Amino acid sequence: MTETRALSRSGLDPDTAARFTHSAVTHQDLSGFREWWAERLATDHFAVDRIPFAELDKWHFDATTGNLEHETGKFFTVEGLRVSADGESSWTQPILHQPEIAILGLLAKEFDGVLHFLMQAKMEPGNCNIRQLSPTVQATPSNYNRVHNGGATRYLEYFKGADRGQVLVDVLQSEQGVWFLAKRNRNMVVRVTGDVPEHPDFRWVSLNQVRQLFREDNMVNMDARTVVSCMPLAAPRSDRPWSPFLDALLKSYEDDLALHSQDEVNSWFTESKAECEWFRRTIPLAEVSGWTRAADEIVDDLHEEFRIVGVNVEAGNREIAKWKQPLLMPCRERTAIMLVRPIAGVLHMLVQATPQAGLRDLVEVGPTVQLPESEHTEKRFADIAMTTDGSKVHFDTVLSEEGGRFYRAQTRYRVVEVGEEFPVEVPENYCWVTVRQLTDLVRHEHYVNIEARTLLGCVHSLW
């Protein structure tokens, strides 16, 4: 770097947004991808079996706290959390504590002028379907520093160190605030221009193809979804037949058309955080009440929340072929819904300032409705959000949460349009925002929760 170098603009780089957008709008079919995907599935050797905790040989319950820990102290622990909400209700629960920050990295490269991303057909023990489409790198320091004595993490060198490529996206983001304590990962997109060796489990996929794949059940994994949601897209054009909905959607990507200014949105969110009267404290797992630890599970006494279970994994293409670990297994499928509505011809999303006990700041911007746990949700919104009127349901797909920590955790993601009969005035914990505004918020940590980020990706798939 020298002083004669041209000084660069300080705002969002328009070149970066243009590159992503070009990759998103350039139609590419999926036939080659399908062929590769089928080949990958054919090679699979993968078995996951539940086992009692006593057989999790490198994991143990601490004699004093009862916390479930790995012998190295790494990976994650299962601890207890005491939560007091609004001075009215309080509860205790187990929670996953993983202070390490993983890299979720997508390697990007242009082919024929179109940005492609090196994506992985990755096995995770919690996946309901063995493989899902994942980022190039998805690894904690415990993984890539080889605490488990496994193989090296492929392509890590493109994301760490001085010789990495051009960083297009680099932001910490939270993960599931109902299950993780203060968890966050580093979402990265790095662009390279040189040759990249291709491992058979990896394939270059354009953003247009990713958008198509978003609509398939349990295809694009959580880690890929959050990185995609962090990509800034400029106002796109679409080749699809024009409709009023599509017109309103595309306008939602423009930077000067919103019901509220970004300052107003930020002030709404600041107020939501300042007024939140939730408090939490970690406690020993042994002090969590209303939950019972048996030989092979820890579960709440109503069997409504989740189980902590142990699994034995045998895999053919991971860094290590056999391992045992705990996983969190939800008792129920969850649902996350974004209500959307054209306001003055511009599609707006109705987001909620959502408290979740594990979030670092307790509150982030979430979808309109998150079921079952969002007690602050307006019931009338939840009723509308579950409509079966197909003409209003623009997206309705079951997607998986992170298979490295969660066992068959599935969420139904829905984008549901409401019309002019739906009020523009909403309760104070809600706010209407455009795609562009939510995109501005995901440039920073602590704003948008993982469910809302996934739904932002779902909205990207609608044009």
Next chain:
Amino acid sequence: MTETRALSRSGLDPDTAARFTHSAVTHQDLSGFREWWAERLATDHFAVDRIPFAELDKWHFDATTGNLEHETGKFFTVEGLRVSADGESSWTQPILHQPEIAILGLLAKEFDGVLHFLMQAKMEPGNCNIRQLSPTVQATPSNYNRVHNGGATRYLEYFKGADRGQVLVDVLQSEQGVWFLAKRNRNMVVRVTGDVPEHPDFRWVSLNQVRQLFREDNMVNMDARTVVSCMPLAAPRSDRPWSPFLDALLKSYEDDLALHSQDEVNSWFTESKAECEWFRRTIPLAEVSGWTRAADEIVDDLHEEFRIVGVNVEAGNREIAKWKQPLLMPCRERTAIMLVRPIAGVLHMLVQATPQAGLRDLVEVGPTVQLPESEHTEKRFADIAMTTDGSKVHFDTVLSEEGGRFYRAQTRYRVVEVGEEFPVEVPENYCWVTVRQLTDLVRHEHYVNIEARTLLGCVHSLW
């Protein structure tokens, strides 16, 4: 709000920046202010005396944890913290825990087209000089909900509730990360147009006057400084004689002249957070080692860090006339220095990604040098920063930290210019940023620590 309302731009409101800038550049003398200030000092009745903990009648040490607490559980507690830094050093220390979010609010109104701010000559028990210039409202929920049965908080209604004015600034910001655990306050500027009753302790002050007052020892209090630092200023003009330094400084406010793009700055900061290997856990105060509790103080055995002491306060113009409370009393004056340097004709500030044990995310953007505690500081930078060459020292003033929690806590703030002999290439925990870029970061929580925010305000005072 109706759908026919014009949709507003989503970026930084240029009108808001223009209003602040106009108030900053319009010269106004301080003679009227001086008269009012002298009158205020003449009315003072204020006595602060140190007392033993046993006489802090509404405060007690918890029998189990040893934590120092108020009988209501409100205000704040003194707890213990265990910190492990970079896997190398670890320590325990007392820390102030105050989960409540206070409002630091400046009421703004235009007089003759120039925005003025209603500021208060406010007594705080820890102030070395009794009164300092403070925001309109500076109050925690414990204060304004009258936990202490005191009087109502003046002007609070302009900051809370549906009838408040136009919100110009509204952002949560951290406070001293070496003394507070995860503390933050809500920094607000609210503009009104109607009549505002004036209490004699309050006076309308323009931003130009605030900038002049910044250069006086212990005049503008911490709470006012942080709110001022959150005000966006557009590229100002100055009536002062032209100099190369001034020219470079004013260019630093423009939005397209920076060594690094804002994306690069954000990526640098993300990496700093991701690589930070500090961990902390709250512990009972009784378990803090290396500190001794006597009848009238808790202090580290080397007498280098700080004391927790008790004081008896008698005041004539606060919500309540007499009270007793603990305060944190630093053993030493601290120093915070920003090195600045023109790069390609544009002034840049050399900021450091600074870990502090009490910060929510452990790392925020801090000054080049913070003494004594910043062990990550380059010694060569600290040596340069303490230069006595007057031609290079653009700002050198002793300012007080929050007098409601800290007893005579003073920090020497310095802005020191370095020349072309100082390298543009800096270690990876440092980054050169412009005024405009730091201003963009303070629009969000979790980025810029209180010392760097104060120094941003100091830089504002240089033209």
